Amino acid sequence: MGGLATAVVALALTLTPGASPGSTNTVTAVSPGSRPGLVVFRTALLTAAPFWLFLLLLHDLPTTIAIGLRVTTMVASFVWVVGALPPPRLVEAMVAAGWSASVAYVFAATLAAAPVLRARARRIADAQRCRGLSARGGLAHRLRALWALALPLILSSLHEVDERALALETRRLVPGARRTSLSPPPDRGAERLARWGLVAACAAALGWRLR
Amino acid sequence: MTAALRLDGVSFSYGVVQVLADVSLVLAPGERVALLGRNGAGKSTLVRLVTGLARPAAGTVWVGDWDTRDHSPDVLARRVGSVFQHADQQLFARTLEDDVAFGPRALGFERSDVAGRVARALDALELGAQAREHPYDLPPALRKLAALAGALALEPALLVLDEPTAGLDRALRARVTRALLERAGRAGAGGGGAALLVITHDLTFAAELLDRALVLDRGRLACDESLAGLLGAAARLETLGLLRPPVAELSTALDLPGRPIRAADAARVLARVAGGRADP
Known part of the structure; x- marks a missing residue:
């Protein structure tokens, strides 16, 4: 129940x-x-x-x-x-709450990665189909097709790492740097209460399960 | 002669949002056409319909004598070569020439034929020196050219390009222009050269390469006329959110005979005018 x-x-x-x-x-x-x-x-x-x-x-x-x-x-x-x-607001809120900007970015980037990768995967699949790639046929053919879809996704994502790292560096998202937030999202009392209430509820549930 | 591309009353919607409404147009073989319009006007959707990635809600898209409804994109690739935005993300082979060969191989062309197509495509874009390099070792601008070479290697009757010069400097834009002019002028499938349908916001590039302008405005075909005619009408360009290229601006300002829009044509006319031999 x-x-x-x-x-x-x-x-x-x-x-x-x-x-x-x-x-x-x-x-x-x-x-x-x-x-x-x-x-x-x-x-x-x-x-x-x-x-x-x-x-x-x-x-x-x-x-x-x-x-x-x-x-x-x-x-x-x-x-x-x-x-x-929205990940950008999450980063703002975490920085305003005293978290390291790098940690906040890693957290937000994880949330934001899925739609970005999915959009890119779709673009690549479309492009390869327009180059004559067909996913029909035997197992070997399908594996080759998978290769032509997965590899560009991985390669282009890895290739982007350098650009991202550079972009982060230019924004002072580097270890040891202290950032301030220009417009931190408001953190109302009710929200703080709800947040701590949820943490307490999680701890209680965990304790109840482990007893 | 069969048209390279024909749209008959084509409409398309994403859910309840209509993106294209009753669009009809024809491209003859070898014709070089700019597809212009504001962001969100429906240009990329039209490209998806032409390449078979989307199907029209109403009307018919004909590529040659093929109804795109009857063929999947990988089959249509025999007739339509396409380059999308972010095309550099599709590269994956170990060498540039391998990547360019991917399309012709996928379409089942003979090995010797594939080699010829790859060589011609790389030559056209002057990428021969980089043929053995890994695509990701190339600068982003050359990766974009590599993707274009992949489309050229298919040697299709219709080339559909979405912002092919975005991020390219002047020299590389000139390379693309030369390659596409050569491809459009060359005899190929269907008797004429390849027809070009190019989405671009770069009207300087468009003026150098293309002859005819199609302008989409909120999903409707707002204009279908010669590019030179459109570039001569500053007020109309402004209402369509387009910026006139400098050569067209200069031609109008100096009232040059024939109102040339290409740099070489303008230079010729200026030389004639300066020598006192201007056309009346």
Whole structure:
């Protein structure tokens, strides 16, 4: 029952106005005209669905439900966080709260990486198809096609590392440097309270599980 | 003669947002056409329709006598060579010549034919000296040329290029111009040279290479006329969000005969005028 309740809460959060799939800050895709809240909700459901399938193949129904609800909670929570948090604002908030700018950037970049990589993968797939690449045929042919899709993605991403490093350096995102925030996001009392409440709830849940 | 490209009443939407509305146009073999318009006007979507990456909601896109609905992009690649923005990200082979050969090999051309196509493409873009280098050892501008060489090596009847000169300096832009002029002028599939459909915001480059202008405005074909005619109409260019290139500006300011838009043509006319032999 507890698992069901937390999964419902997590899924409900994906329908809140804060969870809107922006252009650069989320793992969720949106096509013009679609309703943002539903897109985040649908992304959470679609991401969780394969887990349910594999759990059902491996376990009996009660275990599948028990683990599946936990997985759904985790997935929906993550999708919600990603949908609600613009990474640049997250960096600002973390720097304003006294975190190292490098740590804040690494955290935000992780959130921002998925949509960037996905867009790039799509561009590469389109370009290779227009160069005559077909994913049809035997296994060897498909593997070659996969090579032509995956390798440019990896190479171009690795190649970008230098440029990113240089960009970070020019912005003083280097170890030991102290940055200040120009316009830190407001951190209201209620938000601080909610944050510490969630940390306490997590600690309590952990303690309860380990007792 | 069959058109290299024909769009008959083509419309396309992303969800409820209409991006192209009832667009009709024809490109003859060897024709060199600029596709202009503001950001979001529908230019890139039109390219996706031509390459078969998207299908029209209404109307038909014909590449030669092929309806793009009936062919996947990898099949259409026999007739349409394309270079997208960020084309340098598609490179992956160990050497530049291997990467340029990827398309012709994927289309199943004979080994000797592939070698010839690669050599011609690299020669056209003056990349022979870098043929054995790893694409990622090349500067970004040359990687862009490498991607263009990949499209040239397909030797298609239609080349569709999305911002081919973005990030290129003047010398490299001139290289691209020469290569594309040569390709458009050369006899190829369909009797004429390759037709060019080039998305660009670089009207100086467009003036040097292209003859005809198609302007998309909020998904509709707002203008289809000679590029020289369009570049002569400063007010219209402004309403379309386009900036007139310096040579066209100079031609108008000096009221040069024939209002040339290409640097070489303008220089010739100026020389004639200076020598007192200007056309009446």
